[in-house]
Amino acid sequence: MTGPPLALAPAMADALARWLEGERAVRGRSAHTITAYQGDLLAFLSFLGGYHGAPALPGTLTALTQTDMRAFAGAERARGLSPRSLARRLSAVRSFLRWLSDREGFDASRALSARGPRYRRSLPRPIPVDQARAVLALAGTRHPTPWVAARDAAVLTMLYGLGLRISEALALDGEDWPFGDTLVIKGKGGRERVVPVLPVAAAAVGEYLRLAPWSPSPGAPLFRGVRGGRLAPGAVQQAMVSLRQSLGLPETATPHALRHSFATHLLAAGGDLRTIQQLLGHASLSTTQVYTGVDDAHLLAVHRAAHPRR
Incomplete structure (x- = not known):
């Protein structure tokens, strides 16, 4: 059982802020999307802090595995997060890990290989x-x-x-x-x-x-x-x-x-x-x-x- 979420370390908070700024300035993400991404990553990094018993650091993310990703997904599903919302959350996490691995020069393939949940995209319901x-x-x-x-x-x-x-x-x-x-x-x-x-x-x-x-x-x-x-x-x-x-x-x-x-x-x-x-x-x-x-x-x-x- 994990403990309460731990506060982000300054180095981790700085990396997250830099990634979010890149998503906004380079990729043109909307303010709504940036807010959602920030929530997704805060949930993930806070989970890791409680799961491993120490604040997540850019250096410690180099050791992430499929087991860590599956544990996070399981915890989010247990909280009642829908498969669709979880898939979006994991997508944001993967994007951040790709960016961080390029910046820090490490191999994130073990964490990135974890598969997200499957969900059926609901069809729009038009009016006749x-x-x-x-x-x-x-x-x-x-x-x-x-x-x-x-x-x-x-x-x-x-x-x-x-x-x-x-x-x-x-x-x-x-x-x-x-x-x-x-x-x-x-x-x-x-x-x-x-x-x-x-x-x-x-x-x-x-x-x-x-x-x-x-x-x-x-x-x-x-x-x-x-x-x-x-x-x-x-x-x-x-x-x-x-x-x-x-x-x-x-x-x-x-x-x-x-x-x-x-x-x-x-x-x-x-x-x-x-x-x-x-x-x-x-x-x-x-x-x-x-x-x-x-x-x-x-x-x-x-x-x-x-x-x-x-």
Whole structure:
């Protein structure tokens, strides 16, 4: 049985800070990702301190083995960490060990050879086309204040029509308006992408701005809360809860599900994965490929329901 986690030694804390800074500056990791990585490594290094009875040092990591990695994985699973979260945590640990082994000149292959847990990546749950249209149509009528209702409809239209993350839509500022044929979006890790702007999306935003008590201005948020500050994601999520209850939609019908629906409906209409990857701002095609599973699931459902030999 291991003792309580021990504080990081200064040398270890310095190495961790240097690695995190490299991930941020060189690899362009977002602040959210850096925070997650820091938590992952603190959990790992604190575990090693308790497991071996002494603070982990850069030099002592040279002796890490598969047994150490398996013990850490077992402890995390015992704490209730899901296989998916554990896989991400181990991935961060491996990245740090690779960086440290290159910096310190040691062989980390014994620790790196430990296999992570297997997990099934859950499929996105898109909203059918007719339900997505119903959500957007109803959104503009749900709030008693007309400009707030128009704002909610505009934001949700941006998620479904342009495939934006909710954070990306709410990060837009006054200088981004009026929209042209395309819009430059800054996504995860500071990566920029260009997305086409559908006329219906521009019209929805224009209607919101026509009714809103504020005019768009440089440096000010495009989408505002009732007090004039930048609109919070929670307000959009709450609006979607109301819409879903009115339309009898499942709890999986969230604002982010509209982004999933954008990708899935494009794929079903003949869009290719590379284009959809660029539109969504995915760093890896493997992330986008999950939508092929959604499409396959739909095809299987249709086949089973309609095939004459069922």
